[in-house]
Amino acid sequence: MSALRVRFAPSPTGYLHIGGARTALFNFLLSRKEQGTFVLRIEDTDVARSTQESTDAILQAMEWLGLSYDEGPYYQSERFDLYRRKVEELVQSGLAYRCYCSAEELEAKREAALKAGAKPKYDGTCLGRTDHPAGVPFVVRFRAPQDGETTFPDRIKGAITFQNEELDDLIIQRSDGTPTYNFVVVVDDAEMGITLVIRGDDHINNTPRQILLYGALGYPVPEFAHVPMILGADKTRLSKRHGATSVMAYRDLGYLPEALVNYLARLGWSHGDQEIFSMEELIEKFSLENVGRSAGVFNPEKLLWLNAHYIKTGDPQRLAGLLEGHLAALGVATAGGPPLPSVVRTLQERAKTLVEMADGAAFYYREDYPFDAEACAKHLTADRKPVLEALVRRLEAVSDWNHQGIEEAFVAVMEETGLKLGKFGPAVRVALSGGTASPGIYEVLEVLGRSESLRRLGRGIDSIV
RNA sequence: GUCCCUAUCGUCUAGCCCGGCCUAGGACACCGGCCUUUCACGCCGGCGACGGGGGUUCGAAUCCCCCUGGGGACGCCA
Numbered sequence: 092m093s094a095l096r097v098r099f100a101p102s103p104t105g106y107l108h109i110g111g112a113r114t115a116l117f118n119f120l121l122s123r124k125e126q127g128t129f130v131l132r133i134e135d136t137d138v139a140r141s142t143q144e145s146t147d148a149i150l151q152a153m154e155w156l157g158l159s160y161d162e163g164p165y166y167q168s169e170r171f172d173l174y175r176r177k178v179e180e181l182v183q184s185g186l187a188y189r190c191y192c193s194a195e196e197l198e199a200k201r202e203a204a205l206k207a208g209a210k211p212k213y214d215g216t217c218l219g220r221t222d223h224p225a226g227v228p229f230v231v232r233f234r235a236p237q238d239g240e241t242t243f244p245d246r247i248k249g250a251i252t253f254q255n256e257e258l259d260d261l262i263i264q265r266s267d268g269t270p271t272y273n274f275v276v277v278v279d280d281a282e283m284g285i286t287l288v289i290r291g292d293d294h295i296n297n298t299p300r301q302i303l304l305y306g307a308l309g310y311p312v313p314e315f316a317h318v319p320m321i322l323g324a325d326k327t328r329l330s331k332r333h334g335a336t337s338v339m340a341y342r343d344l345g346y347l348p349e350a351l352v353n354y355l356a357r358l359g360w361s362h363g364d365q366e367i368f369s370m371e372e373l374i375e376k377f378s379l380e381n382v383g384r385s386a387g388v389f390n391p392e393k394l395l396w397l398n399a400h401y402i403k404t405g406d407p408q409r410l411a412g413l414l415e416g417h418l419a420a421l422g423v424a425t426a427g428g429p430p431l432p433s434v435v436r437t438l439q440e441r442a443k444t445l446v447e448m449a450d451g452a453a454f455y456y457r458e459d460y461p462f463d464a465e466a467c468a469k470h471l472t473a474d475r476k477p478v479l480e481a482l483v484r485r486l487e488a489v490s491d492w493n494h495q496g497i498e499e500a501f502v503a504v505m506e507e508t509g510l511k512l513g514k515f516g517p518a519v520r521v522a523l524s525g526g527t528a529s530p531g532i533y534e535v536l537e538v539l540g541r542s543e544s545l546r547r548l549g550r551g552i553d554s555i556v
Numbered sequence: 557g558u559c560c561c562u563a564u565c566g567u568c569u570a571g572c573c574c575g576g577c578c579u580a581g582g583a584c585a586c587c588g589g590c591c592u593u594u595c596a597c598g599c600c601g602g603c604g605a606c607g608g609g610g611g612u613u614c615g616a617a618u619c620c621c622c623c624u625g626g627g628g629a630c631g632c633c634a
Contacts, residue, residue: 102634137633194632201631208557211630230632248561257559257630265632272634295560296629319562319627326626354568357583361569364582383569385562386627393568393584403597440597451595466594501593516593528595 095127096286102134103145106337107152110321113355118289119158120377131163152338156348174270186307189229190217212259231264241299246316246379253299277301281310292317320386345444350398358387399443407432417449428456429538437530460525470518478515479552492541497533522551
């Protein structure tokens with residue numbers, strides 16, 4: 092174990108989204124590579140918005156992606172005593188003070204400042220206040236220095252400097268007594284011994300005030316690595332209107348976790364020209380040095396391409412297991428039909444998602460599938476009847492029901508009738524699958540088995556009027 | 557508005573730190589061709605970028621400055 096300790100700290104106010112997943116992934120990869128410790132912490136100080144369902148959803152998504160952690164999950168809602176003690180410590184030392192301004196007053200001042208073109212900043216009304224009006228609710232503010240500057244070396248962006256006069260006295264404890272984000276994140280990262288904070292770069296602006304807080308509380312300041320945001324096609328922050336943003340939604344859409352992990356890793360990080368990475372490879376090759384500095388646009392097409400790749404190269408047995416659910420969603424029962432792994436093999440090169448694969452696999456398990464009207468009119472015509480009947484005879488005589496035996500039967504039919512495969516292949520396909528797009532007909536025949544194949548062929552012949 | 561971050565093909569990016577090997581490489585998408593019993597896969601080819609302006613230098617995508625564009629933050633949310 093190296094000294095590296097990183098963490099992922101989502102707030103349970105919704106599902107795990109694409110951006111959060113990538114932050115978690117980077118933390119996970121680095122901790123594994125450096126043999127450090129990966130801590131999971133649930134930031135649920137906003138009691139009103141946090142839910143157990145969200146926590147469960149996040150945990151489930153991380154598990155699906157294969158992002159395991161070494162410590163936690165810790166819940167901030169269980170650590171309020173600690174935070175309260177720390178707030179008290181700051182108040183006692185004069186580094187924090189009570190503020191009796193009402194939320195309404197503050198809001199009005201903020202709007203006025205924004206309107207006047209100035210940066211909204213707390214005006215310090217209660218800064219020198221010494222009275223303690225009874226019964227008036229108050230918040231606790233951290234006193235920020237107004238001179239000098241705060242600078243830190245970001246592992247991804249380089250040195251970042253803020254003038255302290257840009258900062259104001261932030262609220263660290265609400266009027267209901269609960270602590271706020273900027274405060275607890277510092278206390279926890281310090282108390283949990285986090286040595287490197289990897290998070291979205293929307294947190295860069297919070298960093299200087301957090302650094303000041305570390306100092307005030309007597310904690311060592313960790314290192315920071317701010318990862319660029321993920322944007323939608325219109326270059327604005329990725330959100331629901333850009334399509335699915337929930338990690339689990341991709342599972343339901345038929346994506347494989349390794350495809351999403353690979354995609355997310357390559358969005359903002361690279362290793363030369365390499366595009367395909369297994370989790371093991373990512374752990375071996377990941378490094379902060381190769382993380383880009385600018386925001387990236389989420390590209391669903393590339394994710395789809397990666398998914399197709401992993402479906403193509405995946406283990407049929409495993410894919411079959413994953414496909415089961417998608418088939419069930421279509422109302423397709425696989426019991427009694429051809430073995431699913433065999434079916435999967437015929438579709439791996441054709442399906443880009445498991446949903447597509449389920450669509451393509453359905454006909455194998457439907458005994459009474461309808462014939463596509465157009466395909467039927469075009470291919471299941473009266474003049475094809477003799478060839479199909481000849482084919483049935485040949486197939487009945489095949490001794491070994493495998494690809495080779497089936498192919499030999501077709502060759503015999505072609506010799507017997509003088510017809511090319513192009514002349515009657517489509518008719519066979521429609522009879523077997525109901526439509527014009529399917530895996531190769533020899534494969535379908537083989538997987539379906541002789542009796543079912545013959546039954547379907549007979550059904551096709553019977554449909555010819 | 558203020559502050560912070562950022563800037564190579566439509567998109568993800570290599571190259572930039574240590575200037576010349578860059579007539580800028582790869583991938584997705586798109587277009588064309590090949591393969592072919594359908595749909596796909598695959599293979600081959602094509603289209604396509606250093607935001608603009610100043611410097612520094614024999615030489616700049618690479619170094620410096622300005623402008624512009626894009627993103628983010630400015631909550632008793634995290």
